[in-house]
Amino acid sequence: MRLEIAALAALSWLFFSLDAASQPPADQEVAALRVELARLTERLARLEQSIAQSSASARLEEQSPAAQRPAAVARPWTETVKLSGDLRYRHETINDDAAPLRHQHRIRARAAVNAQVARNMSAGFGLSTGGLTNDSGNQTFDEGFSFKDVGVDLAYLDWGITEELDLIAGKMPNPFFRPADHHLIYDGDLRPEGLALKYGAGNLFGNAAAFWVEERAGEADAMLLGLQGGYRGTLDNGIGFTAGLSYYETTHTRGRAPIFTTDDGQGNQLDENGDYLYGFSEIELFSELELDLDGQPLTLFLDYVRNTDADVFDEGYAIGASYRRLSAPGDWSIAYIYEDVEANAVVGAFTDSDFANGTSDGSGHSLLGGYVFPGGWNLALRYIVGDRGEAAGNKRDYNRLQADINLRY
Numbered sequence: 001m002r003l004e005i006a007a008l009a010a011l012s013w014l015f016f017s018l019d020a021a022s023q024p025p026a027d028q029e030v031a032a033l034r035v036e037l038a039r040l041t042e043r044l045a046r047l048e049q050s051i052a053q054s055s056a057s058a059r060l061e062e063q064s065p066a067a068q069r070p071a072a073v074a075r076p077w078t079e080t081v082k083l084s085g086d087l088r089y090r091h092e093t094i095n096d097d098a099a100p101l102r103h104q105h106r107i108r109a110r111a112a113v114n115a116q117v118a119r120n121m122s123a124g125f126g127l128s129t130g131g132l133t134n135d136s137g138n139q140t141f142d143e144g145f146s147f148k149d150v151g152v153d154l155a156y157l158d159w160g161i162t163e164e165l166d167l168i169a170g171k172m173p174n175p176f177f178r179p180a181d182h183h184l185i186y187d188g189d190l191r192p193e194g195l196a197l198k199y200g201a202g203n204l205f206g207n208a209a210a211f212w213v214e215e216r217a218g219e220a221d222a223m224l225l226g227l228q229g230g231y232r233g234t235l236d237n238g239i240g241f242t243a244g245l246s247y248y249e250t251t252h253t254r255g256r257a258p259i260f261t262t263d264d265g266q267g268n269q270l271d272e273n274g275d276y277l278y279g280f281s282e283i284e285l286f287s288e289l290e291l292d293l294d295g296q297p298l299t300l301f302l303d304y305v306r307n308t309d310a311d312v313f314d315e316g317y318a319i320g321a322s323y324r325r326l327s328a329p330g331d332w333s334i335a336y337i338y339e340d341v342e343a344n345a346v347v348g349a350f351t352d353s354d355f356a357n358g359t360s361d362g363s364g365h366s367l368l369g370g371y372v373f374p375g376g377w378n379l380a381l382r383y384i385v386g387d388r389g390e391a392a393g394n395k396r397d398y399n400r401l402q403a404d405i406n407l408r409y
Helices: 002-020 027-063
Strands: 081-096 102-118 121-129 150-160 165-171 193-201 204-214 222-234 240-250 280-293 296-307 315-323 332-341 362-372 378-388 396-408
Touching: 102 150
Parallel strands: none
Antiparallel strands: 081 102, 081 396, 102 121, 121 150, 150 165, 165 193, 193 204, 204 222, 222 240, 240 280, 280 296, 296 315, 315 332, 332 362, 362 378, 378 396
C-alpha cells in the first residue's frame, strides 16, 4: 500500500507539473495520466475503508469477555511433580543381657513422588525397603546376598478444603505432632492408613484421624481414633513455645490377638490366651521450647502419656534436649533423651522400633550426635543405655549403638 500511495503522489506531482508547463504535452498523454490518477485514487479509497473496518473489528474483539480472559497455559510436569528419596546405611551393636552380643549391618532406602494434580489437591506415592513390617524400613545384610523386600510406603491424596483445613486419605505420613519428632508413642517410620484432618490457623493447630488397624471378618475392626489440639507461638522473651493435648483410642483390642505380631505383645501384657490384657485409651500431654543459644537453636521437650484402660504399668514419658541442627555442610548437633515406657502405656507395635528393641516395657538414656560432611551427607550416632522387661519379670540391661550414614536426594 505504501508503494501505491507513493506512486499516486508522484503522478499527482507529474500531472500538475505538466499542467503548469509552458509547453504542455499532447492532449492524449494528459488524458491518459488523468485516467491512471483516477484509478489509483479509487483503489486507495477502497484500501482505507478496508483498513478502517479491520481496526474496528479488532477493537470489538479486545473488548469482548472472551478476549479479556487469560489463555490457559499448561504447566510443565517438572513444576507439578516432585521426586525425593533417602538412603541410610547402618551399623549397630546390640547388647541384651538375655541374648548373645549381636553386630549387624542394615540398609534402608526410600523413594517418593508427589504430584500437584489440581490447585488444591496433591497425591503422593512412595516405596521403601522393609517388606512385611509396620515401623521400620531396615533390611539386615544376611541370607546369602538375597534380594531385599520392597513395599508400598506411601499412597495418599491431600485435599486442601480451605486455607486452614486439609483432608488426607490413604497410607500417609503420620499427621500427629510429635514434640522434637521423638518416638514415644509412634515410630517415625510408621505410616497409618485411613482418613485424617489437619487444621492450622494462627497459633492454633489440630489433627483428627480415623485409621484402620486390623480388618477382621465377622467381628469388629480395630480402629485407631485420634484427636489432637495445640498452641504454637512465641513468648515475650522470644522463646518458641508449643504445647498441646492428644487422645488416642485403639478400639477392640482387649481380649484380642496383638496387633501386627499376633504371637507377641511387643512389651504389652497378655492374658492366658495370648491376647491383650488391656485396651488402649491414651491421653498425651506435650510441650516444646525452642531457645536461641549463641545463634543456634536449643530445643527442650516433654512428652507424657497415660493409658486409662490399663490398671498397672500404664504410664510413659520422655524428656530431652537437643542443640543445633543438621542442615548444611559443617553443621553438627547433639541431643540427650531420657524415657520410661511402661508395658501398657502405649501400643507396643507402634512405638520406637529401636529403643528397648522395639517394644514398650523399657527405660533408659539416649545420646545422639551428628555431623554434615561436604556434599550434604551426614553421619549420625545414637547410643541407648537402658533396661527392659520389668513387667514381664525379666528385667535386664539393654544397650544399643547405632552409626548411620544418611543421604538425601
